[in-house]
Amino acid sequence: GAGVSQTPSNKVTEKGKYVELRCDPISGHTALYWYRQSLGQGPEFLIYFQGTGAADDSGLPNDRFFAVRPEGSVSTLKIQRTERGDSAVYLCASSSTGTGGKTDTQYFGPGTRLTVL
Amino acid sequence: AQSVTQLDSQVPVFEEAPVELRCNYSSSVSVYLFWYVQYPNQGLQLLLKYLSGSTLVKGINGFEAEFxxxxxxxxxxxxxxxxxxxxxxxxxxxxxxxRALTFGSGTRLQVQP
Structure with missing residues (x-):
């Protein structure tokens, strides 16, 4: 079946602009995660949704970053007043469930490369 | 808080030779452990995971890891x-x-002919 998809694959914007990054998880997956991967680093957690609600947003760096998942499927990561330091690859992952005693495999999308000029 | 350390940023190895990529973690609670691989211009793919049970875990492409x-x-x-x-x-x-994953900084495996 289809994997996690992310659009756009590349986004170039100017400092101070607003951007939206979209994630389509694997159909039926209730848990959705956003990560950010800077050059030469491992992915860093941003936010985790269980259904429509943000179960853990402790990784969001500041209030310029916001994410929604209104219908429990597609999610949008929104960045206001972008800064050059926001340049990174933004990764989305989904898993079949985030509840229970054991964790489920997170399946990653190809990412959106954001460049802030 | 939990953290992951991958001491080797790059590991060059010749084809058909054995390889070990090191990972150490720090956590105050019981953990689940994963190895992901990222091929050039592709997304992260799960190689293997340890949740519980046998400490030797076998994954895809002939890889294994020991907890x-x-x-x-x-x-x-x-x-x-x-x-x-x-x-x-x-x-x-x-x-x-x-539930969120904490990643190490990665190890680049370079296999040479």
């Missing part, structure tokens, strides 16, 4: 590598209280 609780390690091994194994490898940890 060592006393040494807080989860090293990845392959007895004979191929050119196609050239990629970035990430170790990651999560736990029952926090």
């Amino acid at each position: 060592n609780k006393s040494q807080t390690s989860f090293h990845l091994r392959k007895p004979s590598v191929h050119i196609s194994d050239t990629a970035e490898y990430f170790c990651a940890v999560s736990n029952t209280g926090r």
